[in-house]
Structures are given as structure tokens and as C-alpha cells.
Amino acid sequence: MTPVRTTLDPAAEERLAGLEEEVRADPGTVARAFARAARVVGRGPGPDGLPVQDVARVRLLVAATRGAGPDGAAAVAAELYRTGDADERRAVLLALEALDVGDRAVPLLLDALRTNDSRLVAAAMGPSAAAHLPADAWRHGVLKCLFTGVPLAVVADLTARRDAELDRMVAAYAAERRAAGRDVPDDALALLATTP
Known part of the structure; x- marks a missing residue:
């Protein structure tokens, strides 16, 4: 908002x-x-x-x-x-x-998602990202949230834009974390729990 x-x-x-x-x-x-x-x-x-x-x-x-x-x-x-x-x-x-500004915002969103600053990543995944980021960039933005500890609650239209490819990527991320003996973020587990 x-x-x-x-x-x-x-x-x-x-x-x-x-x-x-x-x-x-x-x-x-x-x-x-x-x-x-x-x-x-x-x-x-x-x-x-x-x-x-x-x-x-x-x-x-x-x-x-x-x-x-x-x-x-x-x-x-x-x-x-x-x-x-x-x-x-x-x-x-x-x-x-x-x-x-429509898709003219995309370069700024992509730049923010290349950072490791959780404040920028969170701000970038708002309504403009939901409306204008291409699917692959948007999915990587969701993963970037998981990597940087940004709650998925900030991702605008997560339910609407979620697809099987995002679920696959999150499952692979979780599997890598488990294989390395690391905890899987609660947001990733919650998303996977609702995978069809």
C-alpha cells in the first residue's frame, strides 16, 4: 500500500x-x-x-x-x-x-532486487512489482525475500501471481537449506504447506 x-x-x-x-x-x-x-x-x-x-x-x-x-x-x-x-x-x-508510471518502474524494481538491503527488497515487492515485473523476475524477487529475511506478507498479490514454477523454486530452496543443515524460513514452509 x-x-x-x-x-x-x-x-x-x-x-x-x-x-x-x-x-x-x-x-x-x-x-x-x-x-x-x-x-x-x-x-x-x-x-x-x-x-x-x-x-x-x-x-x-x-x-x-x-x-x-x-x-x-x-x-x-x-x-x-x-x-x-x-x-x-x-x-x-x-x-x-x-x-x-507503469512498466517504466521495472528498472528501479530490478535494481532494488539486486541489492541485499532488506528494506529495498521489501519496498520493491509491492504493487508495482505485482503489476509490472515479468514472471521470472517476480519469482526471483519472492526468493530474494526468503534469502534476505523479508516476510512474504509484504509481497503484493502473492496468491494471485503464485504459480507452479514458484512452488518448484521454493521447494528447491528449502531442500538446499535442509541439505546444508540449515533451518528453512517459516514463510517458505507455510508456502510449501499450501502447494497443490
Whole structure:
């Protein structure tokens, strides 16, 4: 779920409104606003369990790209992702669904899934991945969650996209873990328990 419409506490909302006004007036300031967001709006858990800084950055990116069209929004998102730290990259990934950039998001999702940063992997396996990643890349994303300890609960549309090939891959992963004398993650066991 994308935190775009999530409301913060009144003080944080007021500070965020100032930043949103800046980027709406001059979208070219979004990178600076993105970097300042956590200092201006705050850090820590926010509503719906989403970090306050993620909520702020998603809303800033949406504000900056309003009216830019899918190509323009994708270009801004790609640049913020390229130049951002891990927290900023996570926020870009969380914003992809709200930006409605379609399969233009795929390169960012694939890049995040090549990392071993569980925060990026979790953010990458949201609704944009479910809607736009090719089947093989999506399956490898699910396995990456298992490898990095990301709960499969974060994988959007897991039940809908699950197929026999994913079940085979998870079974092979579990067999390799057992053969090496290692525990199989509970999420993998739960998935295998429901294999037809």
C-alpha cells in the first residue's frame, strides 16, 4: 500500500505542507526537499506503521511530478533513486504505484532486487512489482525475500501471481537449506504447506 494519502500528526503535516508547496512551485527543488524531508518533517514510526520520512518523501515526489505525465514522473523517480541514499531509494519505490508510471518502474524494481538491503527488497515487492515485473523476475524477487529475511506478507498479490514454477523454486530452496543443515524460513514452509 502506498502512503500517499496517509495523514501525519498536525505539526508534521504543517511542516510537510511547506515542503510540498515548494516542490509544486518549482519541481526542480524536489531532490533538495527529498534530502531534507526527515530533518524537516521528522523520523520514526508514523500512521499505518509507515515511517514518517517515507510518507513525507512519497508525497513530495507525487507533488513534484503532478502533471508531468508517466515519462516525466518516471524520469524524476529514476533520478531521485539514482542519487538517493537507501532511505530515499525506499521512498521512491514506495511511490511508484501512486506515480502511475507503469512498466517504466521495472528498472528501479530490478535494481532494488539486486541489492541485499532488506528494506529495498521489501519496498520493491509491492504493487508495482505485482503489476509490472515479468514472471521470472517476480519469482526471483519472492526468493530474494526468503534469502534476505523479508516476510512474504509484504509481497503484493502473492496468491494471485503464485504459480507452479514458484512452488518448484521454493521447494528447491528449502531442500538446499535442509541439505546444508540449515533451518528453512517459516514463510517458505507455510508456502510449501499450501502447494497443490
